[in-house]
Amino acid sequence: MNIFEKRHGKKILDPFVGNGTIALFGTLQDFQVYASDNNEQKVMNTRRNLVWLLELLEEEIPSFINERILKIDARKLSDFFEPEFFDGICTEPELAPFFLEKPYYNQVRDLIDGKLEPLYDQFFAEAYKILKPKCRISFIAPVINTIDGNDVQVNIEKLASKNHFKLIPLLNTSRIVRKSNNKLQFRRQSLKTIMDVKKSQIVKRKIYILEKN
Ligand SMILES: C[S@@+](CC[C@H](N)C(=O)[O-])C[C@H]1O[C@@H](n2cnc3c(N)ncnc32)[C@H](O)[C@@H]1O
DSSP states (O other), rough: OTOSSTTTTOOOOTTTTTTTHHHHHHHHTTTTEEEEEEEHHHHHHHHHHHHHHHHHHHHOOOOTHHEEEEEEGGGGGGTOTTTTTEEEEEEEOOOOOOOOOOOOHHHHHHHHHIIIIHHHHHHHHHHHHHHEEEEEEEEEEEEEOOTTSSEEEHHHHHHHHHEEEOOOEHHHHHOOOOOOOOSSSSSSSEEEEEEETTTTOOOEEEEEEEEEE
């Protein structure tokens, strides 16, 4: 949500809303929040959580709440929303099942090739239709650590460019200076992704900002 300088009245969508964390934060920050999920239970959870938040803030519950939190498959967004309707999309999509142990490389390859890549690809194609020109998607993708110690991930840059989005640098590394050891400076000038990692996490999260060409 920090990709917006002005928030008030901007229409944003979380099309994989789950229990509504992003929708709740968006509401707190004065966005016009729309949200969807293909799981009916998640839609109900988000509606309930949003009502809880508004009650806590002693704000009126708007009558349109149910019309803005909907059961929609993210691969069919343009059936529900007009072209160029949104100012932005902010989302954490389906990442991976909860692995109790590190998976085999082939398991992860099957998950990525058979499920995640087609889902993200179709979602980006739909996002292109419903976003205004030059508007952005903040997107999280998984980096999965396998039993042989390697990290396997979806090639988001390739999918983005196929669907007419470009990656926006997230961090200018010249702002981070390591005074103790000059050799440990970043080699690149800017980073296109940021990783959210906890120690020994099997599924890590990588954050991307994509801009519609
Ligand atoms: C990682 S969760 C999102 C969690 C969310 N950030 C939260 O605060 O709870 C991903 C969500 O994507 C939904 N999902 C999976 N495939 C989908 C699809 N094709 N269309 C829409 N939603 C989908 C799942 O039902 C799940 O709620």
